[in-house]
Amino acid sequence: MNKGDGIYPDDLKYTREHEWISVQGNVGSIGITHYAQEELGDIVYVEVPKTGTPVVAGEEFGTVESVKAVSEIYAPVSGEVVATNPALAEHPETINKDPYGEGWLIKIRLADLEDVKGLMSVAEYRKFIEDEAN
């Protein structure tokens, strides 16, 4: 992945709450976007559900905190958590450094692959954050 300029990779799908998802087979890796990590600033704490927890598209499943703010993270798709990023407990700042790579949050086994179709493409997401800024 990480095509395009690297700030918003072409091969990801995006949400209005600034999460991204990369789907391979029926498993999606999920994280927060460059925009989200920059808005938050230095990330110092991450809370995500344990493996096996069900999540529902559009609902809050965890939080990412910077020194100054708490931000909820929402599930882009429904399914079950099959992995969490073990590196983030000790090094949450990884999200700032590499939001689409080492800074992934969780992996979800999708209940329905159709969920992805409702998400934004990179072009739509770029337009969305431009509109949001204005």
Added chain:
Amino acid sequence: MQETAGSLKKTPLHGLFKEMGARLVDFAGWELPVQFTSVLDEHRAVREAAGLFDVSHMGEIEVRGPGALALVQRLTCNDAARLVPGRAQYSVLTTERGTFVDDILVYRRGGRDFLLVVNAANTAKDFAWIAPGASGDAEVIDASARFAQLAIQGPRSEAILQECTRIPLAGMKSYHFAEVDVRGVPALVSRTGYTGEDGFEIYLSPGAAVDLYRALIQAGRSLGLKPCGLGARDTLRLEAAMPLYGNDVDDTTTVLEAGLGRLVRFEKGEFAGREALGRQKAAGLDRILAGFDLQERGIARHGHAAIAQGREIGRVTSGTLSPTLKKSIGLAYLPPRLAATGTRFAVAIREREVAATVVPTPFYQRPR
């Protein structure tokens, strides 16, 4: 200092901050930088080297005349008579209930000349509170528009600021100040701050603020000085357990509950709130502001409940992950019997109850 444009007020540094790419936010009606690069980097710079803050949003109220001391004494709980010219003190503008109209710095510039430095959000309220005390003997002037204020904080502050002034700063003690020329401009320079580090606050004419800001950045470049925003200011002050008006103290909390009994000088004579505070001292407190840290992962935030034996015993007023100590710290109002160092309780962080222990404050004390 204020210059109204659009809905948010701007300090003289506003244009420069935009050029510098600072992230600007609305703070108490002012558009101010929350960070330049990173709150953590800016925080570390202040602890290890130096940081430069624009705090021009703070308000300045002058009280002058033969009755100035008497008026300041009546309105504040600390003893302003103990100040000789050239000294400043931390104090509280108290209500008759002994609660905070504001927490302030009182500078004595002369026998009959005081400068009260107040929180930005409270400037209008404080002036309205103080002004009715004016008389033929005491003038009360909102001088906020005549002052910009820069704060240089951190162990290398003295060396950096010394580049910009001839007065020897090494001789200036904590809470002392001098009215001197800084780069040829008259300024009031005090050894004060809101970070728990050594440092200075510089009050000067708004028109001279950009020049001094640039000069200090230049002088500090090789010494690790960083421009700092409100984000670092908040984490720094919390590590030093300095209260933030609106978060930790306000007009519902008394000076004694805030743990600031050292500022209440009953022996000085009459002042607003003296009777109420005296009664509270005699009767004992129902709650006191205590420091705590968390034993488990999580960050306590303003408004979270403090829980003991399944019952809410108080509320968190401030909390953060301490960048220096690398652990979660916070302040909460707790019943005094549960506020002794070592007492365990829990903080309700969303759906979790996170183990907390009362610890002594300040959380961080600078090496001396």
